[in-house]
Amino acid sequence: MAGVTNQHGEQQVDPADLRVSHAEREHILNLLQEALSRGMLDAAEFDERSSKAQAARIRRELNELVVDLPVRASGISPMADSVVDSPDGVELRGWFSSLKRRGDWVVPRKLVLRPRMGSAELDFTEARIDHDVVEIELDVAGGSVELRVPDGASVSMDDVEVVAGSAEDHRKRIGQGGRPHFRITGQLRWGSLEIRGPRRRLFG
Numbered sequence: 255m256a257g258v259t260n261q262h263g264e265q266q267v268d269p270a271d272l273r274v275s276h277a278e279r280e281h282i283l284n285l286l287q288e289a290l291s292r293g294m295l296d297a298a299e300f301d302e303r304s305s306k307a308q309a310a311r312i313r314r315e316l317n318e319l320v321v322d323l324p325v326r327a328s329g330i331s332p333m334a335d336s337v338v339d340s341p342d343g344v345e346l347r348g349w350f351s352s353l354k355r356r357g358d359w360v361v362p363r364k365l366v367l368r369p370r371m372g373s374a375e376l377d378f379t380e381a382r383i384d385h386d387v388v389e390i391e392l393d394v395a396g397g398s399v400e401l402r403v404p405d406g407a408s409v410s411m412d413d414v415e416v417v418a419g420s421a422e423d424h425r426k427r428i429g430q431g432g433r434p435h436f437r438i439t440g441q442l443r444w445g446s447l448e449i450r451g452p453r454r455r456l457f458g
Contacts, residue, residue, distance in 0.1 A: 271312050281371035282307045282316045284396035284444045289323050343389070348372050358382065364389040367440075369397040377402040379452040383434050392440030392447070394419075400448045401436070408432040409449050413439040421447040 283304060290300040303319045310316045343364025346353050353369055356377035363385050367374045378388075379402050392399065392414060403409060408430055414421055419442045438447070 271314060274310055274313055274316055278313070278316060279307055279310060281396055282310075282319055284371065285320050285323065287444070288395065289320075294323055346374065348374070356380070360384075361388055363387075364391065366391045366393065367399060368393045369395075369399070371396045373397055374399045376400070377453075378407075378434075378436075379404050386433050387435045387437060390436060390438045390440075392438065392442055394440075394442045394445045394447075396444045398446045398448070399442070400450065401438075402450050402452060403436055404434070405452060406432040407434055407436060409436045409438065411438040411447065411449070413437075414447065415441045416447075417441065417443045419443065419445045419447070423449040425449060425451045 286295065286300055286303050286307065289295045290297070295303070307316060307319055310319075343366060344362045345366040345368065346355075347368045348370065352372055353367065353374040354376075356375070357380055359381050361378060361381045361383045365376075365388070367376075367390065374394075374397065376399075390401070401409075403425075409423060409428075411421055411423070421442060
C-alpha cells in the first residue's frame, strides 16, 4: 500500500488507498449511469466499469473508472463544501461531501443546493429567518437532501422534478398557509428529498 509523508516526516496512508464503502461504490455507479445516459459510454463499457465498481476495494480503483469522464469528481476523497454568494442568494456546492447548516445561522431569501454524490442537511428550526418565503432551488445528482423546518412552517415542492429518486414530507401535521413558507424547485436526480420537523428531545 502506497503512503505519503507529512511535514513531520511521518508516513501516512495515501487517501487513494483507503478502503471504500458501499455508498462510495454507489456514487460511482450513479456517475457511470449518467455518462451512459449522455452517450459518453456505450452499453458494453458501462457493464464493464459497473462490474469493476462493484468489486472495487480501494478509492484508487474507483477513481480510475471515471477519470476520463467530464461528469467525474476530481477524486473520491471527501472535499469541503463551497459557498457562493450572488445577488440572487447563496449557493452551496459540494462533491462527495456533506453540506450542513444548523443552529443559529442566517437564512438568505434564496438558497441553491448543488450536492454531487453527497448530502445536504439544513436545519432551519433555530435559524434566523427574516422573510416570509424562503426559496430553495435544487440541483442534486446522486445525493440526498434533508430539510428540517420549524413547527407551523409550510412547504411546497410541486415544482421539483424527480428523476429516479423520491421526495417526501415526513411531518405528521402539514400546514398549508404557515410561515415561513419554503418554496422548493429544481431537479433531483438519483437521490432523495426529505422534509422533517424539529428534532424532539427525549427528556425535558
